[in-house]
Amino acid sequence: MTTLAHAMMTAARSADSGLTGPGELDRYPYAEGPGVDRVSSSVWDATDPDLGRMGRRAAGSRGRGLHGQLVQQLGQMIVSGDLGADRPLVPEEIGQRFEVSRTVVRESLRVLEAKGLVSARPNVGTRVRPVSDWNLLDPDIIEWRAFGPQRDDQRRELSELRWTIEPLAARLAAGHGRPEVQQRLTDMVEIMGHAMGQGDALTFSRADAEFHSLLIQVAGNRMLEHLSGIVSAALQVSGGPIAGCDRPNEASLSHHARIADALAAGDASGAEAAMRQLLTVHPEVERVVPAPREH
Numbered sequence: 001m002t003t004l005a006h007a008m009m010t011a012a013r014s015a016d017s018g019l020t021g022p023g024e025l026d027r028y029p030y031a032e033g034p035g036v037d038r039v040s041s042s043v044w045d046a047t048d049p050d051l052g053r054m055g056r057r058a059a060g061s062r063g064r065g066l067h068g069q070l071v072q073q074l075g076q077m078i079v080s081g082d083l084g085a086d087r088p089l090v091p092e093e094i095g096q097r098f099e100v101s102r103t104v105v106r107e108s109l110r111v112l113e114a115k116g117l118v119s120a121r122p123n124v125g126t127r128v129r130p131v132s133d134w135n136l137l138d139p140d141i142i143e144w145r146a147f148g149p150q151r152d153d154q155r156r157e158l159s160e161l162r163w164t165i166e167p168l169a170a171r172l173a174a175g176h177g178r179p180e181v182q183q184r185l186t187d188m189v190e191i192m193g194h195a196m197g198q199g200d201a202l203t204f205s206r207a208d209a210e211f212h213s214l215l216i217q218v219a220g221n222r223m224l225e226h227l228s229g230i231v232s233a234a235l236q237v238s239g240g241p242i243a244g245c246d247r248p249n250e251a252s253l254s255h256h257a258r259i260a261d262a263l264a265a266g267d268a269s270g271a272e273a274a275m276r277q278l279l280t281v282h283p284e285v286e287r288v289v290p291a292p293r294e295h
Contacts, residue, residue, distance in 0.1 A: 066100050070108040073098070075140060078117050078128050080148040085130040089118060115141060139233040158234040163279055165227055166212065170259060170275040172219035175266030181218050185211060185260045192256060196248040204248040209235045211256060215263070252278065 074094070077083045091105045109126055112118045116135045120126040134141055145154035188211040195203035209232045216228040255278035262270035 066098070067104050067107055070094075070098055070100060070104055071111045071140075074108060074112060075115070075117060076144050076148065078112070079134075079141060079144040079150070083128050085128055087128045089126045089128065091126070117141070137227070137230055139229045142230065142233040158230070159279075162231060162234055163276075165216070165224060165231065166279060167272045167275045169216045169219040169221075169224055170263070170271040171268045172221060172224075173215050174263050174268035174271045176218055176220050178218075181214060182260075182264050185214055185263065188214070189253070189256050189260050192248070193253055196250075196253060201248055205235060208256075211260075215259070218263075 074083070074089075083089070089109065091102070091109065094100075094108075095102060095105045109118060109120065113120055113126075115138050116129060116133045118126050119129050119133075136142070136145075142154065142158065145151065146158075188207045191207040192204050192211075195201070195207065212231045212235065213228045216231065217225055219225070255274055258274040259271055259278065262268075262274055
């Protein structure tokens with residue numbers, strides 16, 4: 001096994017907690033302002049007191065500590081519909097419910113505002129925005145939808161989007177990759193093979209995500225490159241199968257190897273065909289995304 005493979009296997013097994021204890025946060029008093037619509041206590045009481053479950057992606061990708069956890073919890077509540085459109089979000093109530101500081105609440109709401117989930121206006125306050133305003137291509141929102149009531153629609157949409165993006169990226173990338181990038185793609189296939197033999201699904205999924213991200217990056221299309229986060233999110237959300245690379249198996253590994261070989265050989269048609277085979281959905285999924293007709 002290469003040094004890169006060993007390092008990646010080791011990193012995948014590392015725990016990434018990074019949570020700050022509530023006692024380390026600065027506290028502040030809250031005053032109940034008159035005439036302000038409040039979120040009902042039942043909405044907050046129904047949430048997980050531990051600030052919500054985490055998805056497969058590590059909390060460190062959003063920021064460590066309670067700030068990242070609060071973004072996660074509130075984001076999940078909004079996307080799931082627990083906090084519906086135009087619902088006011090009162091910072092004091094959020095701070096009390098989750099026992100976090102004014103700074104944590106403020107920064108968390110700013111992150112959610114950047115994702116299009118909430119809006120803050122003078123004399124109106126912070127309110128939840130309708131789905132039409134959300135940045136549905138944001139990796140966090142993709143994950144939250146994949147864990148919520150919209151999970152089936154989200155996974156279908158991701159599958160359809162990947163069918164649009166990745167075969168084209170594979171065709172464009174053929175023969176364009178620098179030697180070091182091509183070697184890294186080969187390394188990712190080696191890591192996936194070793195991880196599969198060890199039953200290490202986490203390392204397999206991380207190498208898988210890097211493989212697809214690298215492929216899109218070497219396609220030479222900057223607009224496609226901006227969509228690489230969508231592919232990574234699609235690969236890392238858990239649940240029902242989306243595509244052949246969702247679960248470690250010999251067929252998935254073989255298709256990845258074929259893609260890497262075709263890219264190295266400059267075989268654009270071969271790379272595209274191998275990617276389409278990789279993205280063929282499992283037969284138990286009701287909706288199958290058809291490949292475009294060959295001309």
